Amino acid sequence: MDFTLIGQSLVSGLGIGCVYGLIGIGFCVIYNASGIVNFAQGAFVMLGGMITHALFVRVELPYGLAILLAVLIVALIGVVLERVVVRPLWTRNAPMFVMILATLAAQIVIERLTYLAADDQPKTLPVFTDVPPIMLRGIAVNIQSLWIITGSLAIVALLALFFKTTRTGKAMRACAINREAAALQGIPVHSMLALAFALSAGLGAVAGIMLTPTQYTAYDVGVPFAISGFIAAIIGGFGRPFGAFLGGLMLGVVQATAILYFGAGLKTVIALSILLLFLFVRPSGLLGAAK
Amino acid sequence: MTATARSAAASAGAVPILAAQGLSARYGQVQALAPIDFEVGAGELVAVLGPNGAGKSTLLRAILGLVATGGEVRFLGTVLPRRNPVAVASRGVVLVPEGRGIFGPMTVLENLELGAYRLGRDAQERERRFARVYELFPRLKERLGQAAGSMSGGEQQMLAIGRALMADPRILLLDEPSLGLAPRVTEEILETLRVLNRSGLPVVLVEQRAPSALKLAHRAYLLSLGRLAAVIDPREVHSHEQLAQYYFA
Numbered sequence: 222m223d224f225t226l227i228g229q230s231l232v233s234g235l236g237i238g239c240v241y242g243l244i245g246i247g248f249c250v251i252y253n254a255s256g257i258v259n260f261a262q263g264a265f266v267m268l269g270g271m272i273t274h275a276l277f278v279r280v281e282l283p284y285g286l287a288i289l290l291a292v293l294i295v296a297l298i299g300v301v302l303e304r305v306v307v308r309p310l311w312t313r314n315a316p317m318f319v320m321i322l323a324t325l326a327a328q329i330v331i332e333r334l335t336y337l338a339a340d341d342q343p344k345t346l347p348v349f350t351d352v353p354p355i356m357l358r359g360i361a362v363n364i365q366s367l368w369i370i371t372g373s374l375a376i377v378a379l380l381a382l383f384f385k386t387t388r389t390g391k392a393m394r395a396c397a398i399n400r401e402a403a404a405l406q407g408i409p410v411h412s413m414l415a416l417a418f419a420l421s422a423g424l425g426a427v428a429g430i431m432l433t434p435t436q437y438t439a440y441d442v443g444v445p446f447a448i449s450g451f452i453a454a455i456i457g458g459f460g461r462p463f464g465a466f467l468g469g470l471m472l473g474v475v476q477a478t479a480i481l482y483f484g485a486g487l488k489t490v491i492a493l494s495i496l497l498l499f500l501f502v503r504p505s506g507l508l509g510a511a512k
Numbered sequence: 513m514t515a516t517a518r519s520a521a522a523s524a525g526a527v528p529i530l531a532a533q534g535l536s537a538r539y540g541q542v543q544a545l546a547p548i549d550f551e552v553g554a555g556e557l558v559a560v561l562g563p564n565g566a567g568k569s570t571l572l573r574a575i576l577g578l579v580a581t582g583g584e585v586r587f588l589g590t591v592l593p594r595r596n597p598v599a600v601a602s603r604g605v606v607l608v609p610e611g612r613g614i615f616g617p618m619t620v621l622e623n624l625e626l627g628a629y630r631l632g633r634d635a636q637e638r639e640r641r642f643a644r645v646y647e648l649f650p651r652l653k654e655r656l657g658q659a660a661g662s663m664s665g666g667e668q669q670m671l672a673i674g675r676a677l678m679a680d681p682r683i684l685l686l687d688e689p690s691l692g693l694a695p696r697v698t699e700e701i702l703e704t705l706r707v708l709n710r711s712g713l714p715v716v717l718v719e720q721r722a723p724s725a726l727k728l729a730h731r732a733y734l735l736s737l738g739r740l741a742a743v744i745d746p747r748e749v750h751s752h753e754q755l756a757q758y759y760f761a
Contacts (some may be wrong), residue, residue, distance in 0.1 A: 298528070299643065388625070388629070389627060391618070391622055391625065392629060394615070394617075394618060395615045395618065395626050398615045398616065398618070399613055399615060401578070401597070401613070402609060402613030402614070402615070403602055403615075403626070404597040404598050404601070404674065405576070405597050405606070405607050405608075405609060405613065406601060406626050406627055406629050406679060407598055407601035407602050407629055407630040407679060408598070408626065409598050409630050410598065411598075441716060
């Protein structure tokens with residue numbers, strides 16, 4: 222086997238793994254704040270790319286502004302989803318399967334609305350920096366992959382800083398550990414839930430925006446990404462944001478390597494096999510589940 | 513309420529600051545607390561006694577509106593909201609829950625900071641509150657960077673009370689603070705409650721160790737099977753036998 226080819230796969234795997242990781246973090250942030258597994262997470266990824274495309278291509282806003290606005294809009298959609306779908310069920314202590322079904326339904330609704338508002342044609346975005354790939358010992362590293370990797374690492378570092386040092390971040394952690402005790406301290410747990418949805422939606426949007434220039438986006442790309450992000454979160458230990466990022470990297474690299482050996486047709490099979498492997502052998506994931 | 517208990521309440525100078533009327537609670541279809549009138553006067557330390565399953569914790573949870581309740585709870589003349597612990601906490605009604613409810617993976621300092629969550633950015637007031645907590649519990653100051661969950665049970669209880677004090681409560685409710693603690697540590701905790709109460713802070717203390725609680729309390733409510741069994745004037749209880757009479761009456 223050509224080592225250059227393996228190196229190439231690793232780079233590509235790390236790039237897509239970062240995206241899975243960001244989506245996985247989104248799952249964890251919401252789960253920690255509410256105990257809910259939000260299967261509409263993939264919709265945020267899709268909306269990030271689609272809204273940026275609409276603002277950049279149709280409205281003709283500058284690319285940077287279109288990205289910024291898209292992230293904000295998707296974060297707002299996250300808050301609306303929380304208020305309209307999740308909170309009414311959450312306050313009634315709806316069982317987990319009801320919440321999962323509700324968020325899946327929301328995913329489908331968002332998907333269909335996007336289809337009606339746009340169309341079914343794949344859309345892409347320009348790379349962030351239009352320069353040729355960097356060659357490292359025969360391995361071509363495209364700049365967009367570097368954007369994805371460094372951007373994701375920066376986001377993970379900023380998130381860690383947010384949760385560790387800010388009053389709101391600490392309050393969100395407290396809600397994750399013991400929601401009732403947090404409420405007894407006067408921490409507004411409902412606002413923290415809304416914030417968790419905004420944060421997760423924003424993360425999903427960023428992931429979708431960074432990825433779209435290397436692939437494409439369309440109204441129906443959300444579910445596969447949601448599944449990959451969910452697997453990343455399981456691998457890392459559900460509820461562990463940093464674990465989810467590691468899980469995403471692992472999933473991305475294993476998938477890329479496996480595609481090299483077995484072909485792209487087995488990509489999903491490999492991802493689901495990893496999920497099953499972890500569920501059977503180490504259900505608490507790499508870092509141990511948070512709850 | 514017995515005549516002696518009424519006089520005890522009166523002698524504590526008790527204008528009720530917390531008054532529950534016809535307060536009941538249920539879990540689903542199960543009535544956990546029959547309607548009860550409950551009062552705490554300014555500066556009072558009121559104990560809630562009773563065996564396991566008597567409804568003591570449920571009474572506290574009902575006061576805070578954490579369970580489905582009937583009746584009404586007034587604090588300083590205004591009705592406390594139900595099912596909204598955040599709003600209740602912001603009125604200065606602060607509960608140290610059973611099992612302490614500390615944020616175990618977070619540090620002692622972070623736990624204390626979260627106690628003062630509603631304070632905002634008033635650094636001077638924050639420092640005053642920290643100083644008060646450190647004065648009461650010097651051990652917490654030595655362990656600020658330690659994960660709260662890694663401390664001993666007694667230290668965790670100190671942290672739970674310290675965190676509650678960081679909210680600058682107008683009334684402090686404690687649910688079994690002695691649970692799982694050695695007698696010496698329990699005495700230390702109860703002594704701190706006495707100091708706090710003497711400084712003017714009203715306290716509601718749910719406690720299974722009745723003799724210890726009665727040493728502190730101005731008044732005690734004895735619950736049994738979710739009903740009020742007696743209101744006790746601690747000055748009338750001189751022996752374990754007398755206390756047992758209340759329990760078996």
